[in-house]
Amino acid sequence: MPGTPPTRFVYLGPEGTFTEAALRTIPAAERGLRTPARSVPEALEAVRAGEADAALVPLENSVGGAVPVTLDELVTGAPLVITREVVLPVEFVLGARQPTPLAAIRTIAAHPQASAQCRNWLRANAPDAVIVDVLSNAAAAISAAAGEHDAALCAPIGVSRNQLTVLADKVADHPDAVTRFALLTRPGRPAEPTGDDVTSLAVSIRRDQVGALLAVLTELAVRGINLSRIESRPTGEQLGTYVFFLDCTGHVAEPQLGEALQGLRRICADVRFLGSYPRHRLVQEAPVPSPPGLANADFADSAAWLAQVRAGETA
Numbered sequence: 460m461p462g463t464p465p466t467r468f469v470y471l472g473p474e475g476t477f478t479e480a481a482l483r484t485i486p487a488a489e490r491g492l493r494t495p496a497r498s499v500p501e502a503l504e505a506v507r508a509g510e511a512d513a514a515l516v517p518l519e520n521s522v523g524g525a526v527p528v529t530l531d532e533l534v535t536g537a538p539l540v541i542t543r544e545v546v547l548p549v550e551f552v553l554g555a556r557q558p559t560p561l562a563a564i565r566t567i568a569a570h571p572q573a574s575a576q577c578r579n580w581l582r583a584n585a586p587d588a589v590i591v592d593v594l595s596n597a598a599a600a601i602s603a604a605a606g607e608h609d610a611a612l613c614a615p616i617g618v619s620r621n622q623l624t625v626l627a628d629k630v631a632d633h634p635d636a637v638t639r640f641a642l643l644t645r646p647g648r649p650a651e652p653t654g655d656d657v658t659s660l661a662v663s664i665r666r667d668q669v670g671a672l673l674a675v676l677t678e679l680a681v682r683g684i685n686l687s688r689i690e691s692r693p694t695g696e697q698l699g700t701y702v703f704f705l706d707c708t709g710h711v712a713e714p715q716l717g718e719a720l721q722g723l724r725r726i727c728a729d730v731r732f733l734g735s736y737p738r739h740r741l742v743q744e745a746p747v748p749s750p751p752g753l754a755n756a757d758f759a760d761s762a763a764w765l766a767q768v769r770a771g772e773t774a
Contacts, residue, residue: 465512465644466491469505475597475617481545481640482515499528506643507537518641522576522633525690533733534661534702541659541734543642551577551630554623555603555610561626564588568599569612577612579632649735652710659733660705662723678722682715683753684708711735714758
């Protein structure tokens with residue numbers, strides 16, 4: 460992030476959750492002040508009000524999908540932009556106050572989303588246990604540490620923080636499940652392109668325009684811009700009106716994406732820029748090359764050629 464690095468971070472709390480674990484992978488946050496918020500809106504409002512420099516909130520999960528409240532908050536209120544994404548493997552731990560055979564466990568505290576992602580594992584390994592819903596993964600760990608429940612399904616950070624014994628680790632029905640988090644700040648000049656970036660947008664299409672969504676996708680496709688995610692959310696104004704969230708490969712400073720944004724601005728009812736930021740890859744993968752004629756260099760070359768034509772320097 461350009462300018463002064465953030466030092467005051469707020470995140471979706473409470474402490475001891477996957478969101479805190481994701482935040483602490485950011486060096487500046489590990490050194491800075493970290494404050495939990497009670498909700499996504501509260502976290503983002505702290506940034507808008509200047510009470511925090513940046514907020515980390517969950518954006519989507521590979522199993523459960525997008526986090527609706529985060530998407531809704533991104534298109535309401537004063538603009539915020541994503542300056543960084545964190546992708547964290549979601550590996551739950553079954554913890555208890557003391558070593559306990561799985562067959563002896565009668566109650567397991569778990570957040571509903573956690574138990575949903577571990578349903579088959581729990582059925583196979585603790586079939587007689589009653590799953591008790593709690594408000595967060597952190598609350599599950601705290602209740603097990605207090606002896607309110609025999610065990611807790613929680614984030615690894617909750618085990619060490621509450622001195623729990625690990626009864627089973629890497630608990631999940633989907634071993635490759637991940638959650639994607641977004642670090643949001645007040646708008647500012649985007650960081651320089653890295654060559655492997657993501658640009659996020661929220662676009663509203665005109666209801667009376669036939670093929671409006673196809674026109675949006677065409678603006679990207681004809682420029683060789685890969686659309687890695689598209690998600691729709693109702694605007695809340697009336698039935699049938701939606702805002703579409705797009706994640707595109709590329710950076711706002713690059714010619715091909717810049718052209719696409721201009722095209723979207725022309726044909727859409729509204730376009731909200733949500734940030735250009737480096738892609739977080741869990742494994743080292745080379746970026747997918749652009750098709751012939753659609754690389755940034757090709758766009759720069761064609762722009763230079765057109766400038767010469769307009770200046771009468773070439774035919």
